[in-house]
Amino acid sequence: MFYRENGQFKSSYAADQQMLPILQDRVFMLGLLLFAFAAVPFLASDYLFLSILIPFLILTLAAIGLNLLVGYCGQISIGHAAFMAVGAYAAYNLVLRLPQLNFLVVLVLAGFIAAAAGMLFGIPSLRIKGLYLAVATLAAQFFMDWLFARVKWFTDYSPSGSVSTATIEMLGWKIDTPVRKYVFLLGVLVVFTVVAKNLVRSHIGRAWMAMRDMDVAAEVIGIRPVYAKLTAFAVSSFYVGVAGALWGFVYLGAWEPLAFNLTLSLNLLFMIIIGGMGSLLGSYFGAAFIVVLPIFLDQVPAMLGVPIPTAINSHLQSMIFGALIVFFLIVEPQGLARLWAIGKEKLRLWPFPH
Amino acid sequence: MKKNWPVLTLGAALLVGLALPLATGASAPGFYVEVLLGGLMTGVLYSLVALGFALIFKASGVFNFAQGTMVLFAALAVARLAERMPLWAAILLAMAIMVALAWLIERLVLRPLVNQEGVALLMATLGVTYFLDGFGQIVWGSDIYKIDLGIAKEPVMVLDKVFQGGILVNKEDFVSAIVAAVLVAGLVLFFQKTATGRALRAVADDHQAAQSIGIPLNRIWVIVWSVAGFVALVAGVIWGSQLGVQFSLSQVALKALPVVILGGFTSIAGAIVGGLIIGVGEKMAEVFLGPVLVKAFDLAGGGIENWFAYVLALLFLLVRPEGLFGEKYIDRV
Numbered sequence: 001m002f003y004r005e006n007g008q009f010k011s012s013y014a015a016d017q018q019m020l021p022i023l024q025d026r027v028f029m030l031g032l033l034l035f036a037f038a039a040v041p042f043l044a045s046d047y048l049f050l051s052i053l054i055p056f057l058i059l060t061l062a063a064i065g066l067n068l069l070v071g072y073c074g075q076i077s078i079g080h081a082a083f084m085a086v087g088a089y090a091a092y093n094l095v096l097r098l099p100q101l102n103f104l105v106v107l108v109l110a111g112f113i114a115a116a117a118g119m120l121f122g123i124p125s126l127r128i129k130g131l132y133l134a135v136a137t138l139a140a141q142f143f144m145d146w147l148f149a150r151v152k153w154f155t156d157y158s159p160s161g162s163v164s165t166a167t168i169e170m171l172g173w174k175i176d177t178p179v180r181k182y183v184f185l186l187g188v189l190v191v192f193t194v195v196a197k198n199l200v201r202s203h204i205g206r207a208w209m210a211m212r213d214m215d216v217a218a219e220v221i222g223i224r225p226v227y228a229k230l231t232a233f234a235v236s237s238f239y240v241g242v243a244g245a246l247w248g249f250v251y252l253g254a255w256e257p258l259a260f261n262l263t264l265s266l267n268l269l270f271m272i273i274i275g276g277m278g279s280l281l282g283s284y285f286g287a288a289f290i291v292v293l294p295i296f297l298d299q300v301p302a303m304l305g306v307p308i309p310t311a312i313n314s315h316l317q318s319m320i321f322g323a324l325i326v327f328f329l330i331v332e333p334q335g336l337a338r339l340w341a342i343g344k345e346k347l348r349l350w351p352f353p354h
Numbered sequence: 355m356k357k358n359w360p361v362l363t364l365g366a367a368l369l370v371g372l373a374l375p376l377a378t379g380a381s382a383p384g385f386y387v388e389v390l391l392g393g394l395m396t397g398v399l400y401s402l403v404a405l406g407f408a409l410i411f412k413a414s415g416v417f418n419f420a421q422g423t424m425v426l427f428a429a430l431a432v433a434r435l436a437e438r439m440p441l442w443a444a445i446l447l448a449m450a451i452m453v454a455l456a457w458l459i460e461r462l463v464l465r466p467l468v469n470q471e472g473v474a475l476l477m478a479t480l481g482v483t484y485f486l487d488g489f490g491q492i493v494w495g496s497d498i499y500k501i502d503l504g505i506a507k508e509p510v511m512v513l514d515k516v517f518q519g520g521i522l523v524n525k526e527d528f529v530s531a532i533v534a535a536v537l538v539a540g541l542v543l544f545f546q547k548t549a550t551g552r553a554l555r556a557v558a559d560d561h562q563a564a565q566s567i568g569i570p571l572n573r574i575w576v577i578v579w580s581v582a583g584f585v586a587l588v589a590g591v592i593w594g595s596q597l598g599v600q601f602s603l604s605q606v607a608l609k610a611l612p613v614v615i616l617g618g619f620t621s622i623a624g625a626i627v628g629g630l631i632i633g634v635g636e637k638m639a640e641v642f643l644g645p646v647l648v649k650a651f652d653l654a655g656g657g658i659e660n661w662f663a664y665v666l667a668l669l670f671l672l673v674r675p676e677g678l679f680g681e682k683y684i685d686r687v
Binding site for chain 2: 074128146149269270273314317
């Protein structure tokens with residue numbers, strides 16, 4: 001009754017092409033943004049910020065990046081944490097060696113460096129796809145793990161191989177408290193989401209989706225595979241690289257050589273499978289799910305009076321991840337985002353039968 | 355015959371790389387042979403895991419990411435069961451568990467996903483990997499366990515007449531190499547001579563044609579996954595007896611991925627030869643190339659064997675995407 005597009009007529013192309021064509025959606029989104037920017041900083045506790053909201057925001061950014069590649073362009077990668085590592089170490093070295101740079105500039109530069117690395121490891125995708133590409137990206141994972149653990153220059157010759165970062169300061173604004181970190185990350189994420197949304201519904205995003213759906217047909221209608229795939233790798237790695245820099249600087253603060261390992265790569269992949277491949281909203285859902293589930297498993301049984309030992313908890317967690325992935329692949333390959341879409345469809349009719 | 359120059363160049367480069375330490379006198383011949391043998395032994399283990407991959411891929415087109423975890427799971431089962439019963443009984447029981455597992459995977463994962471594209475199936479096996487990792491460690495525990503095969507572990511000195519200082523070899527390594535050879539021979543016989551083996555090859559060739567002449571696909575898949583489980587069991591027992599049964603086993607087994615790329619996804623011979631090449635290649639690289647790199651670039655230690663196999667596989671992909679023994683057709687872009 002309340003959520004429907006009846007009576008909302010479009011009288012210009014711009015109006016027809018806007019991101020949220022239904023008025024109620026726009027109101028909802030505005031309300032959500034207001035709530036996230038203005039209300040949450042006052043409501044949430046430090047614990048909520050540090051262990052849920054901040055990792056959620058960064059992982060969402062990374063999941064969006066991976067989703068652009070896997071969900072939109074159909075090129076699988078099981079080594080994307082490698083590009084997070086590239087972003088993080090690039091940002092670390094930029095801050096270390098060029099301290100006068102604004103952190104936002106550092107972020108963008110780190111993203112570009114990660115994009116270059118992504119394109120390099122994306123080159124095999126021009127000849128191979130599917131399973132072969134999966135192994136090629138695995139090569140990226142192990143090579144980057146090794147590179148940052150062994151080449152001392154990247155870690156500024158620190159004896160243990162781990163690096164630590166100073167507090168970020170931009171134009172006199174120190175990002176030190178959890179609230180400030182949250183607001184900063186939220187701002188970054190909103191900007192990147194809007195950019196991604198517009199990328200996937202423009203020329204380049206359509207090229208990616210055509211590549212994903214059928215590469216031969218895409219080539220026949222004039223999409224160059226080289227261009228489509230390498231841009232997908234570049235943009236995806238850019239996003240993931242920025243996310244990696246944020247993960248290192250804002251969330252971890254200091255990290256060890258193997259902070260960006262295969263497990264993180266697989267977790268990113270799980271986020272987009274559970275959340276929904278080929279959906280930006282799905283990246284949000286998936287990241288939220290992966291961040292919240294361990295905490296949920298940790299807290300809820302304890303509240304119910306049957307605490308689970310930590311070791312069992314982590315095993316249980318991987319069991320649940322595994323089972324859920326198979327479940328989603330079988331029952332709802334488009335993930336949580338599809339459930340959300342179904343809910344919206346239902347809401348359009350509600351409470352009338354037709 | 356048309357010469358394939360890129361492949362020949364890569365092969366020649368590898369051979370030169372292999373011969374370089376000897377030719378330049380960077381290593382004593384005895385030590386060189388020792389490294390070579392060590393590489394071959396690791397290679398045998400890689401081959402065993404890769405064999406499981408190749409079997410499943412051949413028969414069902416599924417790229418089974420969970421093979422490494424199946425190795426770990428089987429090894430854990432044997433190690434823990436052997437605490438309560440004789441080893442042979444533990445191995446038999448573990449085999450029964452692997453067959454049950456194969457049946458469950460077919461029922462719960464593969465059957466609902468039939469006719470999906472390869473990448474979706476790959477991700478499903480990723481899910482199976484995580485599930486089995488967690489499940490195995492909850493059921494069997496997550497410490498380091500031992501499997502004692504009752505073979506002496508002390509190294510034996512051989513050929514000390516030929517090389518100065520002789521060569522140290524491990525008796526257990528030889529036993530495992532023989533076991534691997536017997537296993538491969540048995541598998542080849544099974545595939546070539548039995549009715550079930552013929553059915554398996556028919557399914558591998560063409561699912562639909564096989565089904566239309568009355569081969570039950572579902573049962574074939576259970577059999578293939580059981581055989582893969584059996585191979586995983588053998589690999590797990592051998593590895594477990596050498597390195598101890600622990601979680602890192604499933605990580606090391608990831609090395610089987612470059613092996614199957616090198617050898618060709620569908621080839622049993624490829625899995626064996628690929629495993630040996632990767633095993634020797636990475637050991638040689640670690641021992642002889644590693645120190646050179648460390649010196650040249652001032653690295654914090656070698657450890658290049660972690661990625662060498664993958665890079666080698668990538669190079670192979672560029673010049674010969676179907677692998678050494680793979681079928682000519684691959685899904686080219």
